[in-house]
Structures are given as C-alpha cells and as structure tokens.
Amino acid sequence: MNLQSNFRVKEYVAQRAIFIVLIALVVGIAIADPNFLAFSTLRDILQQSSTRLIIALGAAFILITGGVDLSAGRVVGLTAVISASMLQIDTYANRFFPDLPQLWVGIPIVIGIVAGLLVGLINGIIIAKLHVPPFIATLGTMVGIYGVNSIYFNMDPNQSQPIGGLRKDFTQWGSGYIDLGGGYSIPYIVLIAIAVASICWVIFNKTRLGKNMYAIGGNVQAAHVSGINVARNLIMIYAISGALYGLAGVLEAARTGGATNNYGNMYELDAIAACVVGGVSTAGGIGTVPGVMAGVLIFGVINYGLTFIGVSPYWQLIIKGLIIVSAVAFDIRKYMAKK
Amino acid sequence: MTMTEPYVLEMRGISKAFPGVQALSDVTLKVRPGTVHALMGENGAGKSTLMKCLFGIYKPDEGEIVLDGRKAAISSSRDAIASGISMIHQELHPVQHRSVMENIWLGRFPMFWMGPFRLVNEKRMYQDTLDLFRDLDLDIDPKARTGSLSVSKIQSLEIAKAVSFNSKVIVMDEPTSSLTGNEVEQLFTIINRLRMRGVSIIYISHKMEEILRIADEVTIMRDGCLIGTWPSTELTTDLIITRMVGRDLKERFPQRTHTPGAPLLKVEGLCSVNPKSFQDVSFELRRGEILGLGGLVGAQRTELVEALFGMRGLASGKLVMDGRPIRIKSPSDAKRHNIALLTEERRVTGIFPVLSVYENTIIANLGRYRNRLGLLDERKGREEAERNVELLRTKTPSVSTLIRNLSGGNQQKVLLARWLLTEPDILLLDEPTRGIDVGAKFEIYTIIAGLAKEGKSIIMISSEMPELLGMSDRIMVMSEGRVTGIVEGKGATEAEIMRLAAQQRRTEAKGNSHELTIQF
Numbered sequence: 001m002n003l004q005s006n007f008r009v010k011e012y013v014a015q016r017a018i019f020i021v022l023i024a025l026v027v028g029i030a031i032a033d034p035n036f037l038a039f040s041t042l043r044d045i046l047q048q049s050s051t052r053l054i055i056a057l058g059a060a061f062i063l064i065t066g067g068v069d070l071s072a073g074r075v076v077g078l079t080a081v082i083s084a085s086m087l088q089i090d091t092y093a094n095r096f097f098p099d100l101p102q103l104w105v106g107i108p109i110v111i112g113i114v115a116g117l118l119v120g121l122i123n124g125i126i127i128a129k130l131h132v133p134p135f136i137a138t139l140g141t142m143v144g145i146y147g148v149n150s151i152y153f154n155m156d157p158n159q160s161q162p163i164g165g166l167r168k169d170f171t172q173w174g175s176g177y178i179d180l181g182g183g184y185s186i187p188y189i190v191l192i193a194i195a196v197a198s199i200c201w202v203i204f205n206k207t208r209l210g211k212n213m214y215a216i217g218g219n220v221q222a223a224h225v226s227g228i229n230v231a232r233n234l235i236m237i238y239a240i241s242g243a244l245y246g247l248a249g250v251l252e253a254a255r256t257g258g259a260t261n262n263y264g265n266m267y268e269l270d271a272i273a274a275c276v277v278g279g280v281s282t283a284g285g286i287g288t289v290p291g292v293m294a295g296v297l298i299f300g301v302i303n304y305g306l307t308f309i310g311v312s313p314y315w316q317l318i319i320k321g322l323i324i325v326s327a328v329a330f331d332i333r334k335y336m337a338k339k
Numbered sequence: 340m341t342m343t344e345p346y347v348l349e350m351r352g353i354s355k356a357f358p359g360v361q362a363l364s365d366v367t368l369k370v371r372p373g374t375v376h377a378l379m380g381e382n383g384a385g386k387s388t389l390m391k392c393l394f395g396i397y398k399p400d401e402g403e404i405v406l407d408g409r410k411a412a413i414s415s416s417r418d419a420i421a422s423g424i425s426m427i428h429q430e431l432h433p434v435q436h437r438s439v440m441e442n443i444w445l446g447r448f449p450m451f452w453m454g455p456f457r458l459v460n461e462k463r464m465y466q467d468t469l470d471l472f473r474d475l476d477l478d479i480d481p482k483a484r485t486g487s488l489s490v491s492k493i494q495s496l497e498i499a500k501a502v503s504f505n506s507k508v509i510v511m512d513e514p515t516s517s518l519t520g521n522e523v524e525q526l527f528t529i530i531n532r533l534r535m536r537g538v539s540i541i542y543i544s545h546k547m548e549e550i551l552r553i554a555d556e557v558t559i560m561r562d563g564c565l566i567g568t569w570p571s572t573e574l575t576t577d578l579i580i581t582r583m584v585g586r587d588l589k590e591r592f593p594q595r596t597h598t599p600g601a602p603l604l605k606v607e608g609l610c611s612v613n614p615k616s617f618q619d620v621s622f623e624l625r626r627g628e629i630l631g632l633g634g635l636v637g638a639q640r641t642e643l644v645e646a647l648f649g650m651r652g653l654a655s656g657k658l659v660m661d662g663r664p665i666r667i668k669s670p671s672d673a674k675r676h677n678i679a680l681l682t683e684e685r686r687v688t689g690i691f692p693v694l695s696v697y698e699n700t701i702i703a704n705l706g707r708y709r710n711r712l713g714l715l716d717e718r719k720g721r722e723e724a725e726r727n728v729e730l731l732r733t734k735t736p737s738v739s740t741l742i743r744n745l746s747g748g749n750q751q752k753v754l755l756a757r758w759l760l761t762e763p764d765i766l767l768l769d770e771p772t773r774g775i776d777v778g779a780k781f782e783i784y785t786i787i788a789g790l791a792k793e794g795k796s797i798i799m800i801s802s803e804m805p806e807l808l809g810m811s812d813r814i815m816v817m818s819e820g821r822v823t824g825i826v827e828g829k830g831a832t833e834a835e836i837m838r839l840a841a842q843q844r845r846t847e848a849k850g851n852s853h854e855l856t857i858q859f
Binding site for chain 1: 417434435441446447
C-alpha cells in the first residue's frame with residue numbers, strides 16, 4: 001500500500017515536472033534581474049509564443065498518432081505568402097496583384113487556412129493510403145511545398161520581392177491589442193492562440209477523433225481490432241494539423257506585417273522540440289495540451305529571458321539543446337520497463 | 340424437454356494445412372452453454388490453430404462452425420465478436436497510456452451532442468464501466484491508467500470487455516500463466532460467475548490441477564487430431580497426460596557417440612530481477628554435454644537462457660565457469676566468456692534479412708576479419724562463410740544471396756555458423772528447430788550432436804518432447820520459473836517430463852528449493 005502511494009507521489013511529480021521546470025526558470029531569471037517580472041515582459045513572451053503554440057499544437061496531433069510532420073514550417077511560409085499577397089493596401093507601390101480590389105479580410109485568411117488544410121490532407125493520404133512512413137511523406141511535401149511557394153512568390157510582377165504594405169485591418173490581428181488601461185493590454189494574437197489551444201483541448205479529450213488519436217499512437221493493433229478506421233482518422237488528423245499551420249502562417253504575416261517564401265523555415269523543429277519538452281512522446285500515444293503550452297513557454301522564456309539578462313545567443317542555443325535532450329531522457333524513465 | 344440446442348458452439352470436422360504441415364485434421368469441438376470447456380494438448384498439438392480458425396484469423400480448409408444451431412460465417416475477428424465470440428489473449432494488448440474505460444469502449448464510445456459538436460459522453464462511459472465492473476464484482480477504477488494495472492487486473496479488464504460485447508463464448512488462452520495463486524482464485528470466481536449466467540468458456544491450459552478444478556468437460560488434441568472429449572469428473576492427471584502424449588518415438592535422431600566430461604559451468608541460486616520470472620535456479624553443465632531444457636509456456640526458460648547471455652537482469656545468484664566466478668551483464672560479456680545464444684525468434688533477433696549469407700555469418704565476429712589497415716578483409720570473411728556453408732551443408736546459391744531468400748532450416752544453419760565462428764564453449768539454443776521442416780531438423784540435430792562430441796557444452800530449450808528426449812544427455816524441467824527436476828535423458832519418458840512441467844507451486848513460501856532429482 002505504502003509502496004503504491006509512494007509510486008503515486010513520484011508519478012504526480014513526474015507528470016508535472018515540466019511546469020516545475022518552467023517556474024524554476026522564471027524564478028532563476030527573476031533573481032538575476034528582478035525587472036523581468038514586469039507585465040510587459042509577460043505580454044511580449046506570450047505574443048512571441050502565440051504562433052509557435054499553434055504550430056506546436058499541430059505537431060502534437062501528429063506526434064501523438066506516432067507520426068512526425070516535417071512540412072509544418074514550409075506550410076507556414078506558403079500560407080503567409082498567400083494571405084499577404086491578397087491583403088496589401090491599394091496605394092502600395094509593389095502590389096502582388098496590382099488590380100486586386102480590396103477583399104473582405106476574412107477571405108484571404110480562410111484561403112490561407114484551407115491551403116494548409118489541403119497540404120495536411122495530402123500528407124494524410126500519402127501516409128494512410130500509400131503507407132509511406134510519415135517522416136518520408138512529410139519530407140517530400142516539405143520540399144515540394146517550398147517549390148510551389150517559390151513559384152508563386154516569383155510570379156510577375158512580384159518576382160520574389162518581399163511582400164509588404166499589408167492592410168491595417170489585417171495586421172491588427174498580429175500586432176494589435178485590447179487596451180485594459182493602466183498600462184495593461186492583451187494582444188489579439190494571444191487571445192487567438194488561447195482559443196485554438198482550448199479547441200485542441202476539447203478535441204484531444206472530449207471527441208472520438210481525439211481518443212482514437214491516442215489509441216492509434218498507443219497501440220495501432222488494438223485500435224484496429226477495436227474497429228477504428230485508422231486510415232480515415234489519420235487523414236483527418238493530418239488535415240487538422242495542416243489547417244493549424246495554415247492559421248499560424250497567416251498570423252505570422254499579420255504579426256510581422258509582411259511575408260517572403262522563407263517564412264517559417266525550420267519552425268517544425270522548434271514545434272517538435274516544444275512538444276517533446278512538454279511531455280509529448282515521439283513514440284506516440286502520449287501528450288497533453290497544457291504540456292505543449294508549457295513546452296512552448298519554456299522556449300519563449302529562454303529566448304526572451306536569457307537575452308534579457310544578457311546571455312549570448314550562442315550560449316542560448318547550447319542551453320536549448322541541453323533542455324531538449326534532458327527533458328526526453330527524463331521523460332523516458334517514466335515509461336521504461338524493467339526486463 | 341425443450342428443443343433448445345444442446346451446444347452453443349460446434350466446430351465440425353475442421354481441417355487446416357500449412358505448407359509442409361497438416362496443422363489440423365478433422366477436429367470437432369462441441370461446447371455446451373454455461374460450461375467451462377478445457378482444450379488440452381502439447382505445444383504444437385493444434386489448439387491455437389483451432390482457435391484462430393474460430394476467430395477468423397485462419398480460414399479452415401474443411402469443416403464448418405455452427406453457433407446456436409446456425410452455420411456461422413466468420414472471416415475476421417470483428418465477425419467473431421459480432422457473433423458472440425471473444426478471446427482473452429495470452430499476451431494482452433491494451434492501449435497502455437489510456438484509461439481503463441477508454442480501453443473497454445474503444446471503437447464504440449457513447450456520444451452526445453453539445454450544440455453542433457458531437458462529443459464523447461465521459462459520464463455515461465464512466466457509469467457504464469462502473470455498472471459492468473459491479474456486475475462482475477471487479478474492483479478497478481475505470482479512470483485508472485491501464486498501464487499502471489497489474490497483469491491480473493488487465494486480464495479482468497479484458498474479460499469485462501468480452502462481457503460487454505454480450506459474448507456467449509469466451510476463449511481464454513493460458514489465462515493463469517502470469518498470475519499468482521490469489522489472482523488465480525479471483526479469476527476462478529469470475530469464471531464461475533460467467534458460467535452461472537450461461538456464458539461458455541473455452542479454457543486453454545497445461546495445468547492439470549486447474550483443469551480438473553474448473554472444467555466441466557475436457558477435449559484433448561494431439562498432433563493436429565482430436566483424441567476425444569470427456570467430462571472432467573472421469574479424468575485424472577495421469578489419464579490426461581497419457582492421452583496428450585501417447586505416441587511412439589521414431590528413429591529421428593542421430594546416434595549419440597560422445598560422453599560428457601568434467602563440469603564446465605556451475606549455476607547457483609540464480610534469480611531474475613523480475614519476481615515473476617525464474618527464481619532460485621541451480622544446475623551444472625558438463626563439457627560436451629547436451630542439457631535439454633523442458634517446460635511449458637510460461638516456464639521462463641527463454642528468460643533464463645537470455646539472462647545467462649546477459650540480455651536480462653539478475654537479482655542474485657552465482658555463475659562459476661571452469662572454477663572461476665564470472666559476471667555476465669551484457670551479451671558482449673557473454674561473448675567474452677565464450678557463450679553464444681541462438682535466439683528463439685529467428686526473424687526478430689536472429690537474421691539480418693537484407694544482408695547476405697556472408698554478412699550474416701561473420702557479423703558477430705567482425706574483429707577477426709580486419710586486415711593490416713584495420714579495414715574489413717572481405718576475401719577472408721567470404722572464404723570463412725563458404726567453408727561454413729559447406730561444413731553445415733547450407734543450401735544457398737552463393738554466400739552473396741540475401742539470407743531472407745533461404746528456407747528456415749538454412750537460415751538457422753547460417754545463424755549456427757555465425758555463433759560457431761565465435762568459438763563458443765557454451766552454446767545456448769532456444770528452440771533450435773522451430774519452424775523448420777522435418778528433413779532439415781535431422782541435419783540440425785546432427786550438427787548439434789557433432790558439436791557436443793567436439794567438447795562444446797549445449798543448453799537446448801525445446802518444447803517438442805521427442806526432440807528433448809532424443810537429444811539430451813540430461814533434461815532439466817522448469818515450471819513457473821522454478822526447476823522442478825533434472826532427469827537423465829536416457830530412459831526418461833514423456834509422461835515423466837510432462838508431470839514435472841505441469842507441477843504447480845502449492846505454497847507461496849520462498850527460499851524453498853524445489854529441485855528434485857529423479858534417478859533411473
């Protein structure tokens with residue numbers, strides 16, 4: 001009995017280690033420089049982490065099924081360019097579509113998200129129907145999508161010029177905020193990220209698709225003999241992830257007020273790193289939305305906080321690398337069975 | 340008298356052949372409603388094949404399956420479940436990281452609409468699971484993580500799942516093989532409760548005492564044939580054993596011309612780190628001796644030889660080789676002490692399918708084929724591989740052929756060659772002839788006998804009784820992780836071995852030596 005409760009305590013701590021690390025990190029940086037604890041710091045970290053969170057949530061869907069998605073970053077670039085190309089102010093000199101009328105802002109946003117969804121759908125079909133391993137399938141789309149994006153980006157008259165001069169009613173979604181008075185404010189993009197995380201939480205925990213996702217990643221054989229249509233579930237999950245990357249790309253364009261075909265490059269690796277640090281297993285079957293949020297925030301705090309206290313960017317990279325490896329080494333101990 | 344069917348399930352005249360083997364010939368199994376029907380036979384008697392036919396995993400060549408008097412077409416495990424047949428597998432495979440209730444209702448979650456969204460009805464799922472468990476008097480938290488449960492609880496979960504499908508027939512394959520005494524009692528309570536409700540259980544087990552206690556009827560199979568069905572009240576342990584083994588030993592083994600020499604390896608009180616695996620194992624292995632290792636599924640024989648090869652952890656015990664104590668913590672330690680292991684799962688832990696015969700032969704021994712530059716001397720390696728192909732009479736077009744293109748017997752010879760090149764003093768062979776056809780078996784036997792004659796010591800696990808009796812100088816028998824006896828190979832009988840293998844632990848007392856040497 002005692003042994004059991006002891007085990008429970010250990011498990012409890014192990015499950016929440018990530019949040020403890022996050023708090024320790026904040027405390028450590030705050031001791032080095034108490035100014036870190038200002039509200040504006042928190043707001044900036046959240047704002048910078050918002051699109052990363054949305055991409056990481058997409059990656060979490062895939063990782064939990066036991067897959068991996070390398071195309072995320074390039075999808076972000078694609079949808080950033082597509083949405084930005086349709087949302088320039090009509091007085092701007094280098095318009096991507098010189099004769100395009102001022103569209104309602106929602107149309108390009110939806111087109112961007114749908115483009116992402118289509119890429120995800122293609123990934124899903126290649127993986128579930130053609131049985132190509134996810135690593136290879138998404139490596140292929142990652143390379144191919146960049147090609148598609150570059151052709152689009154190089155069209156006349158743009159010819160690979162960075163897309164700028166984006167409309168205010170679009171960029172406000174990335175850089176605008178609600179003023180709460182007294183120096184407090186909440187960026188819209190943070191609210192969007194929180195809303196997306198909430199929806200993902202519901203999908204993970206309350207829907208059949210979410211539970212099937214865990215079952216497929218945990219034991220695909222058991223899922224199959226329980227009558228789950230594994231292929232259809234996988235395709236839907238890849239499509240949802242693609243849509244999330246699409247949304248993230250649109251928001252990246254809005255946040256930075258522009259886009260090039262190199263947007264999002266390698267974001268998939270940041271997303272996977274945030275997921276595994278947040279307790280998502282690359283072997284599949286394990287992962288939570290709060291864990292992913294903590295994983296993203298840890299990297300947000302490191303990026304911002306270490307710069308804040310003057311740690312060189314090269315040292316930051318070394319620290320990040322150490323955190324990724326040690327987080328997973330620690331995590332694996334939870335599940336290692338004794339032979 | 341009502342005209343209800345006397346049998347809930349009838350499998351009539353089932354035959355099934357695989358290339359080279361008649362796995363089942365004209366087997367009939369009739370199960371009455373609300374009874375426990377034991378299915379018995381040696382390893383390889385065809386029990387699993389018969390159950391796979393029932394479950395739609397194999398399609399029988401001949402025969403029919405009749406459920407409740409109606410002919411049933413079962414071509415997948417889904418069909419079987421829909422027809423009211425469930426199976427509790429020997430190795431249970433739930434989704435470890437999810438809750439108990441999710442595992443039970445996987446693929447058929449109760450749903451509800453919340454506005455436009457269709458969500459899983461957790462409350463209803465929880466309540467349904469509670470009701471199901473209360474009904475079976477199970478004490479399991481529906482929200483517990485499945486991976487945190489004991490094997491016995493996971494088994495209860497699987498039984499509850501079968502009940503939730505309204506199964507009329509539940510097949511249990513070796514359900515007690517990993518349970519403790521107390522857990523077996525709990526299982527029997529559940530089985531009795533199911534029997535009272537009219538559910539039939541097909542109970543596959545080797546354990547005589549269990550069978551005689553729980554079964555109403557017993558069907559015995561041998562070599563793919565039906566021997567007969569009897570009420571358990573008419574049977575005794577001896578009668579079952581006689582009917583399970585009763586066959587004559589043909590001249591299927593090479594003449595033995597060597598005599599074992601001085602002791603080489605002394606094993607004392609070896610205990611696994613896993614309390615459910617082997618415990619307190621002691622024996623001696625002589626030079627040039629073939630020590631057969633017999634036992635039933637779950638006897639922990641594979642675990643023992645894998646531990647001797649450093650693949651599994653040891654909690655305590657001593658190994659003495661040539662008078663010197665040795666420690667083996669990894670396969671490379673074992674290799675250094677000239678121990679070699681031919682694993683049971685040839686495809687999983689033996690062959691490298693996409694490498695050639697040549698590469699497969701020398702892979703455990705690459706250090707020997709270095710030239711002066713430290714690079715691999717391919718010519719030397721090839722010559723060695725070719726020499727071994729000739730020596731063991733391996734049938735292969737050339738040593739460059741991919742090993743996966745060879746037959747099982749020839750793959751096994753390549754693996755034997757691989758380990759012989761390490762010049763072992765002790766060869767551990769785990770089911771060396773599994774999945775190999777009869778002709779090739781004799782050749783493998785000849786090679787093994789030849790090695791013993793050269794003075795190599797051999798421990799050979801075998802689940803085939805004739806092989807064990809025909810090849811071994813001595814036979815060590817294990818049951819539930821304990822050595823239950825070591826008998827001289829010459830003069831040993833199948834019944835003797837079977838009795839030792841089926842010996843069950845009566846007490847939970849520890850530290851008791853269960854070793855018992857029978858002299859002839």
